[in-house]
Structures are given as structure tokens and as C-alpha cells.
Amino acid sequence: MKISQYCLIYPDSNNADSVVLFSTKKASAILVDKSILTDIKNGGLGEEERVTLADLGFLVETDEEEKQELLRYIDELNEIDTKLSVIVAMNLDCNLACTYRFEGRRKGKHYMSPETAGHVIDFIQNNLTKDRELLNVTFYGGEPLLSTELILSMAKRLKGIAETKGIDFGLQFVSNGTLLTPSVVEKLKLFGLKEASITLDGPEAVHNLSRPYKMGGGSFKKIVGNIKAVCGMIDINIGGNFTEANYREFPRLLDYLLAEGITPDRVANVKFDPVFGETSEYAPREMTGACLTPNEPWVFEAGIMLREEVMKRGFKTGGIQPVVCAIDLNNRHIINYDGSMYKCTGFFDRKDFITGNVKSGVTNNSSMYNLDNWKNEECLSCKFLPLCFGGCRYMKYVRDGNISGVDCKKPYYEACLEVLVKQDLRYLASNS
């Protein structure tokens, strides 16, 4: 057997005689005596060592066999996937006037009608085939909670459908948090609300600059108050979007949350991401400081620094592991307020990327999203492939005006992965 192509070898900062091995294919990590590397090369491993290293993804029979394994990876995910996941944009309106939201000039008083909502439910019901075990619906916007009444009626019907079919059901929100009050959560919990993802863009002054109310005034205090009130009722994910100019301010937000009693045990996940750009056609006029690729050096520095600040305070954040895009999965659907369907919210209103309509169902396959863009020799020989699988098509489109080729993240992983993996080992593994 030989060492996997998707194995990275990093120095152990505590011991010159050992190294850390990380498999991007399995997200497994081991600390080994350097002599193990020689044993692998010379066929000198014991049986137990050989079996363990193979199970963890560090040893393979041949490069070709492993290449075939990767080529089948997403097909196999689709084969074992028993979830139907639907994101529904209830409107493209908002009570905030954010300086950067990617809907940008697409925003407006566009709301889903009760008739379209009925078609959404029919579409979901028709796609809950016998092999589905879980239905997950995410309400999205604009600000979805500006459509609370319609959401309540949809949620009630969806829960009933799931119960009739005997499958698990979960609702979630992507919300700005201003309207996520305990009374709203209480009502929606009856119909399966499990979690909400809420945005806080830094400490109060920084957040209020980028996310003021349309009528004027900051939204920070209201959002934090709501998080505090509902974080014991449902899982709350806190996200935040930073720019090159303000990312150093974000640790003060974490300290504020702790002081307010929004402690790691009461929050499901905390993750900060850079503000991404948009094409000039849709970008908000005020947008500045956005990045067009994670390969920008300031993003390396900001991402690592903020992840460390999150983890060292004990907040949970996602570990480094293989990630696939929802575009690649057959049972993930994105529905806009007018019933048009896409594979990614970033492509709303881009007619060439419509996959169907809730009335007629999926009529176009997803080939316009350039599926399998990573199935080429360069990507297959890249150690980071399982963490990326071609990257983000939306970012590629915004940056280059097309999605031919890949959104390569190799420079980002070359610069950051060792530190990210070691953060996981320090904070995640020691807690497990």
C-alpha cells in the first residue's frame, strides 16, 4: 500500500521526531513518529498500523484506485442521501438597509403570493419520494420574517405532510434577527422550527454602520436582545461578515456576547466570513471592501485570526472537512419568491440558471452550473480537492462573468490549512 495523494504532512511543533498527518479526504488526523513514513515506503508496517492507517484514509492500494474513488465521491453522496432540502426565499424585501447585501439591486417589495406558496408545498410533497427520511426547509429572503403569517401557514402544512409520510422534519431561518422574538419562535416551534442563522457584523458601532434600519438607527441591540431571548429555545448560529477595514474589531463582539450571557453552551455555531463582491449589475452602490476570492492575503490573515478568537473563547465552529456544494446534490432545491427554481441563491434573477418552476417542477437539468468542473487531472492531483470540489460557482461567476473552469482555492489552502488543522486539533479534538 502507499500513502494517499490527499494526505498532508505537517511538522509537530512539540516534537521534532514526529509529524501530523491530515487527510483532506476523511478529515482524519494522526500524530506519528517519523519512522512510520519510512515503514510505509518500505512495507514495514505492522498489521494493526496498516489497517488503522487505511481506515483513516492515509493508505491506499494505488493512485489510480484512489482517483476513481474521488471521481465517484459525489455520485455516492447522492446515492446515500435521504434528505430533501429546500431553501425558500419568501421575499426580497428587508427592514434593514445593509451596505453590502448580495441581493443588492434585486431587492424590493417582492413577496411570495399565497398561490405560489401552495405550489411550493405541492412541489415539496411531490418530491418526498419513498426513500426520503428527512425534510429540511430553510426560509430565506430578503428578511423571511416579514412574511411570518405565510410562513406559519406553510410550516403547518409541511409538518402535516412530513408526519403523514412518517419522516423527520426541520425548519430553519436565515434571518437578520430583528424580528425573531420569543413569541414568533414559540409559534414556529410548534411546526418544527429547529434553528436560525443570524448575522452580527461586529461590535455595536461596526454592525450598526453596515446594518442600519431602513428608517435609520442601529439594529444591534434589538438583534442581541432577541438572540438572548431565544437561544434557549432553538439552535442559534451566529454569522458575521467582515471587510478588510473592520475584521480586527470582531473579537470585541465575542466578548460582548459572553458578557451578555450568550455563552458557548447557548449558541450552536459562530462563524465569520468575508463580504463577497457582486457584479456591477446587482451590487449595492455603497459596497466597498468586499473580496472576490478567498485567495487574497488579507482574507488568510483575517480568517485565521477570527477563527482562533472564536475557538479560544469556547464557541463552536465548523471543523475542517470535505465540503460539497448544494449545486452538486440532486435533492437540494432553491426557490425564489416568484416560484422560479435555482441551485444557488446567488443566481436569483439570472435567467440562464433557472432549473424549473414550482408549478412545472424541475425542467432543466443542472448542467448550466458546470457540474463536474473539477473532474480534470489538475484538480484530481490537488491534495486539497476534497475540501473544495471546484469551489464556489457563484464567486467564479461574479469574478469572471462565467462559470467555466473552477474557483480554485489552492493558494488559500496552501497558506492556511496547516494552521486551521492545528486549530481543530487544539480546540475540537481535545474537547471530544
Place this chain on the structure above:
Amino acid sequence: MKCSIIFISEYFLTGGYMNKKIAVLKKGVTKKDVLMRTCCHTGTANIRV
């Protein structure tokens, strides 16, 4: 060496390798785990769907 593999809890309890050659720090994820963390771009961040 009869048993050359230890797991993370033992590693931290004993403060190191002792006489072992491999310490498993993270067992890794399954394809089911990967499906639970599917990424979807929602403007400025990613959510699990």
C-alpha cells in the same frame, strides 16, 4: 511493538506517545457527515442545508 496505536483521550491523559508510534487525533468524518454540512451560499456566508 505489540500495540502501536493510541487514541486521542489516552494521548492527552498520558501526555504523549509513551511507547506508541501513532496517536489518532481525529477519526475523521463519514459521507453521511459530509451530507450534513453541505454548503449553500447565502450571499455573504454559507449555511448548512
